[in-house]
Amino acid sequence: MIDMQDFEKVELKVGKVLSVEDHPNADKLMVMRVDVGEEQPRILVVGLKGHYANEELEGKLIVVVTNLEPVRLRGVESRGMLLAAQEGDNVVVLTLDRPIAPGSPVL
Amino acid sequence: MIDMQDFEKVELKVGKVLSVEDHPNADKLMVMRVDVGEEQPRILVVGLKGHYANEELEGKLIVVVTNLEPVRLRGVESRGMLLAAQEGDNVVVLTLDRPIAPGSPVL
Numbered sequence: 001m002i003d004m005q006d007f008e009k010v011e012l013k014v015g016k017v018l019s020v021e022d023h024p025n026a027d028k029l030m031v032m033r034v035d036v037g038e039e040q041p042r043i044l045v046v047g048l049k050g051h052y053a054n055e056e057l058e059g060k061l062i063v064v065v066t067n068l069e070p071v072r073l074r075g076v077e078s079r080g081m082l083l084a085a086q087e088g089d090n091v092v093v094l095t096l097d098r099p100i101a102p103g104s105p106v107l
Numbered sequence: 108m109i110d111m112q113d114f115e116k117v118e119l120k121v122g123k124v125l126s127v128e129d130h131p132n133a134d135k136l137m138v139m140r141v142d143v144g145e146e147q148p149r150i151l152v153v154g155l156k157g158h159y160a161n162e163e164l165e166g167k168l169i170v171v172v173t174n175l176e177p178v179r180l181r182g183v184e185s186r187g188m189l190l191a192a193q194e195g196d197n198v199v200v201l202t203l204d205r206p207i208a209p210g211s212p213v214l
Binding site: 001002003004006007009010011012014060063065067068069081083084085086087090092093094095096097098099100101104105106107 | 108109110111113114116117118119121167170172174175176188190191192193194197199200201202203204205206207208211212213214
């Protein structure tokens with residue numbers, strides 16, 4: 001069990017996927033540019049190959065953990081983590097039920 | 108900034124809304140029964156009045172924080188928190204991009 005303070009440490013924001021490319025050095029990874037309401041888009045490295053085509057993700061509203069320490073994945077720095085649900089081989093991204101501005105906080 | 112351990116303390120699961128009723132003692136609250144993959148549905152108290160009609164939420168896949176300490180809101184115990192994004196007066200629930208089983212972990 002956790003309390004609200006533990007939950008509030010995690011910064012979740014709406015992101016809008018601007019572009020998706022194959023990772024240059026990893027078959028299962030993609031590199032996304034995502035608008036999270038900041039001056040510059042964030043680069044995210046995500047493991048959705050085989051679950052989504054690159055084009056399917058472009059323009060989609062997603063949910064991003066924006067205050068995780070950056071991690072370098074096969075040579076590309078990821079500045080956030082996209083949230084998705086997993087049930088065996090089925091991986092499904094979280095999205096928004098209606099339009100809302102990129103950068104909107106999730107709580 | 109947080110690390111993965113901080114993030115992993117928060118248990119997020121897919122929920123399916125089974126039913127939604129007005130809260131008996133609070134104009135702005137609803138009481139939901141939500142399948143989060145457990146034997147019994149969870150009761151959640153949510154503040155979506157004015158943003159969603161009760162019927163609109165029924166059957167929807169949502170995202171629930173399932174390991175928060177229960178809180179009593181105007182006499183009804185809430186055993187989880189639904190996630191939504193907020194931009195001024197616009198409140199939009201998180202949902203899933205494709206069908207997936209209730210109880211599926213989000214990560």
